[in-house]
Amino acid sequence: MESITLTADLDALAKISAFITAAAERCGLDERATWQVQLAVDEAVTNVIQHAYDPDQPGDLTLSWQCHDHRFIVTVRDHGRQFDPSTVPVPDITSPLEERQVGGLGIYLITRLMDEVHFEFSPQGGNLLTMVKYLPHDQPxxxxxxxxxxxxxxxxxxxxxxxxxxxxxxxxxxxxxxxxxxxxxxxxxxxxxxxxxxxxxxxxxxxxxxxxxxxxxxxxxxxxxxxxxxxxxxxxxxxxxxxxxxxxx
Amino acid sequence: MELNHRRLNRVDLIEVIGRVDAASAPQLKQLIESLFADGRYRIVLDLSRLEYISSPGLRVLIEARKKARDWKITDLEGGDIRIANLPPRIKEVFDLTGFSSLFEIYGDTVEAVGSF
CATH class of the missing domain: 3.30.750.24 (STAS domain)
Structure with missing residues (x-):
């Protein structure tokens, strides 16, 4: 498992994107799957930056990854306020512009782009988001x-x-x-x-x-x-x- | 992200280049709002060189289109944000989020500008 820990501010986005893109390629994800992982991780990290901490006092976030059993597993951990995904309404992507809600797209995209998504919270461990992408079946x-x-x-x-x-x-x-x-x-x-x-x-x-x-x-x-x-x-x-x-x- | 803005006769053309994420989306929002402040509500976004967009960028687009559409000269004529040139990866995000049916999307900038 490899990890990177950064202050949860907007400067972290570009670094994390480069880190996870290199990791996904090393794990053997193809170009499209790598892009999907990159977007899902970016959404997850954006969520931490915008909601976990007070903007003027950002804490840390830790991103880890591993390849295991034909799966690319990414975790994002923060020690900010508890995140409960069930409180985020699922956007109705078919509603017309006038009724369309502007928020909630980040979590929605994560669930659409990854094969498995789990949220956990514990007072000691903080928020832990685990995202899994299956590797394509036609392995080398x-x-x-x-x-x-x-x-x-x-x-x-x-x-x-x-x-x-x-x-x-x-x-x-x-x-x-x-x-x-x-x-x-x-x-x-x-x-x-x-x-x-x-x-x-x-x-x-x-x-x-x-x-x-x-x-x-x-x-x-x-x-x-x-x-x-x-x-x-x-x-x-x-x-x-x-x-x-x-x-x- | 880089923004190239060109003022045409009736329409403003913005080319959005590179990555639109939480860090850069506010700049795009600021440019669009400055056009609104000038009374310019007809905007074409040329996305041919957009490499990446995440939800904060999508949010800017949807909020901007709502505002633009609120500005009307007649029932048939008014403001709008229209899209020209959607690269495959960006189209995928638009398809996943329902944005493909939320925006008028044109094959090139000439067509998009001419649609107003």
């Missing part, structure tokens, strides 16, 4: 498969960028369940370890998972010394790493 080919990538070199400061590039290309093609076959890696430096940590974090953000397989003893030792055996999923062989994915599902 690799999204549902276990993708095995063999690394055939030392992973050190010099080669780590190449390894990262190789793996990130597969991730942008949709790979989410990734096994790195390290059987041909004879050496792993701290830069290499950092590159693997970043790959792991990126996959987790996107709702995927990284597994490492077939480590040579001296490479495995790097993990035990640094305590990273607790952080990474490490398997004796590629087939066992694969099996671990299928057990989970």
């Amino acid at each position: 080919a690799e999204a549902n498969e276990v993708v095995v990538i063999a690394i055939n070199d030392r992973i050190d400061a010099l080669t780590a960028p190449r390894v990262s590039k190789l793996v990130n290309e597969r991730i942008s093609n949709g790979a989410r369940q990734v096994v790195l076959d390290l059987s041909n890696v004879s050496f792993l430096s701290s830069s290499g370890l950092r590159a693997l940590l970043l790959i792991r974090k990126e996959l987790m953000t996107l709702g995927g998972e990284l597994r490492l397989a077939a480590l040579q003893p001296q490479v495995y030792e790097v993990f035990t010394i640094t305590g990273f055996t607790q952080v990474f999923n490490i398997h004796p062989s590629v087939s066992e790493a694969r099996a671990a994915f299928s057990q989970r599902r």
